[in-house]
Amino acid sequence: MAEVLVLVEHADGEPKKVTAELLTLARTLGEPSAVFLGGPGTYAKAKEYLAQYGAAKVYVGESDDLADYVVAPAAEVLAKLIASASPVAVLTAATPDARETAARAAAKSDSGFLWDAVGLTPELVATQGIFGGSTIVQSHVTKGIPVIAVRPNSTAAEAAPGTPTEEQLTIEVSDVAKTAKIVDRVVEAKSGRPDLTEAQIVVSGGRGLGAGENFALVEKLADSLGAAVGASRAATDAGWYPHQNQVGQTGKTVSPQLYVAVGISGAIQHRAGMQTSKTIVAINKDPEAPIFELADFGLVGDLFQVVPQLTDEVEKRK
Amino acid sequence: MNIVVTVKQVPDTWAEKKLDASDRTTDRKSVDNVMNEMDEYGVEEALRIKEAHGGEVTVVTMGPQKAVETIRKALSMGADKAVHLTDDALHGSDALQTSKALAKVIATLSPDLVITATEASDARGGVMGALLAERLGLPQLTLARKVTVDPAAGTVQIERQADNGYALVEASLPAVVGVVEKINEPRYPSFKGIMAAKKKPLTTLGVGEAGLDASEVGLASAGSKVDDAEPRPPRQSGTIVKDEGDGGAKIAEFLATQKLI
Numbered sequence: 001m002a003e004v005l006v007l008v009e010h011a012d013g014e015p016k017k018v019t020a021e022l023l024t025l026a027r028t029l030g031e032p033s034a035v036f037l038g039g040p041g042t043y044a045k046a047k048e049y050l051a052q053y054g055a056a057k058v059y060v061g062e063s064d065d066l067a068d069y070v071v072a073p074a075a076e077v078l079a080k081l082i083a084s085a086s087p088v089a090v091l092t093a094a095t096p097d098a099r100e101t102a103a104r105a106a107a108k109s110d111s112g113f114l115w116d117a118v119g120l121t122p123e124l125v126a127t128q129g130i131f132g133g134s135t136i137v138q139s140h141v142t143k144g145i146p147v148i149a150v151r152p153n154s155t156a157a158e159a160a161p162g163t164p165t166e167e168q169l170t171i172e173v174s175d176v177a178k179t180a181k182i183v184d185r186v187v188e189a190k191s192g193r194p195d196l197t198e199a200q201i202v203v204s205g206g207r208g209l210g211a212g213e214n215f216a217l218v219e220k221l222a223d224s225l226g227a228a229v230g231a232s233r234a235a236t237d238a239g240w241y242p243h244q245n246q247v248g249q250t251g252k253t254v255s256p257q258l259y260v261a262v263g264i265s266g267a268i269q270h271r272a273g274m275q276t277s278k279t280i281v282a283i284n285k286d287p288e289a290p291i292f293e294l295a296d297f298g299l300v301g302d303l304f305q306v307v308p309q310l311t312d313e314v315e316k317r318k
Numbered sequence: 319m320n321i322v323v324t325v326k327q328v329p330d331t332w333a334e335k336k337l338d339a340s341d342r343t344t345d346r347k348s349v350d351n352v353m354n355e356m357d358e359y360g361v362e363e364a365l366r367i368k369e370a371h372g373g374e375v376t377v378v379t380m381g382p383q384k385a386v387e388t389i390r391k392a393l394s395m396g397a398d399k400a401v402h403l404t405d406d407a408l409h410g411s412d413a414l415q416t417s418k419a420l421a422k423v424i425a426t427l428s429p430d431l432v433i434t435a436t437e438a439s440d441a442r443g444g445v446m447g448a449l450l451a452e453r454l455g456l457p458q459l460t461l462a463r464k465v466t467v468d469p470a471a472g473t474v475q476i477e478r479q480a481d482n483g484y485a486l487v488e489a490s491l492p493a494v495v496g497v498v499e500k501i502n503e504p505r506y507p508s509f510k511g512i513m514a515a516k517k518k519p520l521t522t523l524g525v526g527e528a529g530l531d532a533s534e535v536g537l538a539s540a541g542s543k544v545d546d547a548e549p550r551p552p553r554q555s556g557t558i559v560k561d562e563g564d565g566g567a568k569i570a571e572f573l574a575t576q577k578l579i
């Protein structure tokens with residue numbers, strides 16, 4: 001069967017959920033080969049997961065060069081593999097690092113590149129939402145080997161346990177790829193909550209919260225639901241919540257089962273990051289707020305009353 | 319410091335964007351076009367680096383004739399000169415072709431620093447910085463929320479935004495830096511700036527003059543093709559209720575019926 005390369009998305013070896021989604025999607029196209037690229041000793045943490053989700057083969061590349069330099073070494077290794085394996089397609093997550101890696105690998109292999117795919121047919125026709133999701137397009141790659149970056153949460157992961165064969169890659173990276181050196185990694189926020197782009201539920205807060213400390217209300221609701229916390233740009237600009245949590249055109253695009261917007265008006269740039277959520281709940285005191293146009297359930301009211309009550313109710317029903 | 323900053327003219331964020339029915343490229347004719355808002359942060363950062371260390375800022379854009387309005391805006395913010403790559407043959411180029419064309423132009427300017435924004439609001443690829451680094455063979459310092467240049471040492475350091483914090487990344491100049499919007503607060507062009515912009519040098523290049531082959535760029539040789547485009551079906555209108563003191567409970571009920579809790 002035709003080989004499909006899947007670039008494994010992981011943090012220091014810990015696989016991200018989107019990896020399972022990509023492997024599931026790859027199985028509809030051919031035989032998935034996972035490509036694991038990381039620092040020395042990191043693969044061990046991903047091995048079982050990749051077997052669980054149906055990788056038929058795993059290419060393992062472990063090297064300091066892959067961990068210590070921005071994107072370029074991974075792109076080089078991926079491009080070499082594209083040339084030697086000639087797969088029918090290459091799938092990566094549409095996350096910042098992976099899409100940069102995918103784009104550079106596509107450039108090296110003179111192949112077409114599509115990003116933000118939310119669906120893919122066996123004929124490799126990709127579905128993408130463009131213009132903030134307002135237009136749905138079907139496209140396909142016309143040149144080389146299709147390199148496609150797929151949005152997290154767009155495919156339901158299904159296990160398919162197996163025993164993949166492993167191939168160790170010899171990592172030889174050119175000097176020109178080793179020029180942007182990572183000298184330190186600083187962890188600022190470790191919330192213990194799910195990743196924003198991978199979460200099944202996202203609760204976001206906006207300017208309506210009035211102050212940074214009131215984000216505690218949003219966090220409590222999020223924790224009762226097992227959700228990730230998002231924020232509007234008004235909230236991140238005000239310094240109430242970290243920029244990493246911003247949802248929207250210049251923040252993250254999320255597509256969870258449930259999106260709860262708290263004190264967010266629903267500006268077009270915010271909608272661009274959340275309007276493909278399956279179910280949308282909005283809490284806003286202004287009945288004219290545009291967010292209500294998207295809401296499956298909208299509550300016109302004061303968030304300071306509604307949110308604590310909702311949190312209690314969710315806790316009660318557990 | 320010889321700084322190049324890339325800008326792009328895009329349909330206004332507030333405009334209803336659509337694809338041209340004839341060739342399914344972005345319709346730039348029926349809407350107001352503006353400088354990609356994120357690019358303002360790139361221009362601002364270029365100006366700040368110039369103000370701190372001296373040098374010159376050159377704006378580079380690729381786009382139709384009227385993209386000259388976007389060049390004027392960058393010049394009125396304070397950039398010194400501009401290069402406009404414009405040719406009918408470029409119409410419909412994808413990100414990979416665009417990066418090739420821009421890199422060709424940028425290379426002739428021998429910059430110390432190339433600055434891009436993270437993404438344009440029309441295509442939202444978020445890969446131009448990475449692709450320019452690839453094409454130019456320069457260090458990729460993208461997703462920068464802070465940039466520190468040391469011209470004496472010939473180095474540049476950035477804070478590269480990550481999911482749970484940032485990575486500190488260092489490189490020697492020349493380098494490509496991609497900035498996120500949190501990096502600064504772009505200035506508004508002053509009246510003086512607007513007047514001065516009219517006299518600043520602008521070079522207009524066609525495909526041939528830029529040393530490109532028309533067969534490498536444009537829709538016909540793009541790496542992907544749009545087969546079909548449809549407006550997203552409108553969301554089913556939902557239930558909107560006014561809080562009567564039991565709003566939180568009402569939402570919980572809704573979530574329970576949807577099996578979300």
Ligand SMILES: Cc1cc2nc3c(=O)[nH]c(=O)nc-3n(C[C@H](O)[C@H](O)[C@H](O)COP(=O)(O)OP(=O)(O)OC[C@H]3O[C@@H](n4cnc5c(N)ncnc54)[C@H](O)[C@@H]3O)c2cc1C
Pocket residue numbers: 205206207208209231232233234235246247248249250251252262263264265266267268269270273283284285286289301302303304331355356
């Ligand atoms: C280039 C560009 C990129 C952008 N990118 C993004 C982006 O990525 N993400 C993003 O979110 N925005 C983005 N924006 C900004 C966007 O245009 C809006 O300004 C922003 O989304 C507004 O945030 P908000 O809804 O929190 O604030 P507001 O629009 O001020 O809305 C606050 C809402 O809270 C409600 N409220 C107030 N008090 C209460 C209360 N007590 N109870 C209940 N409701 C209350 C109000 O009725 C109001 O609807 C971008 C803008 C530009 C120009």
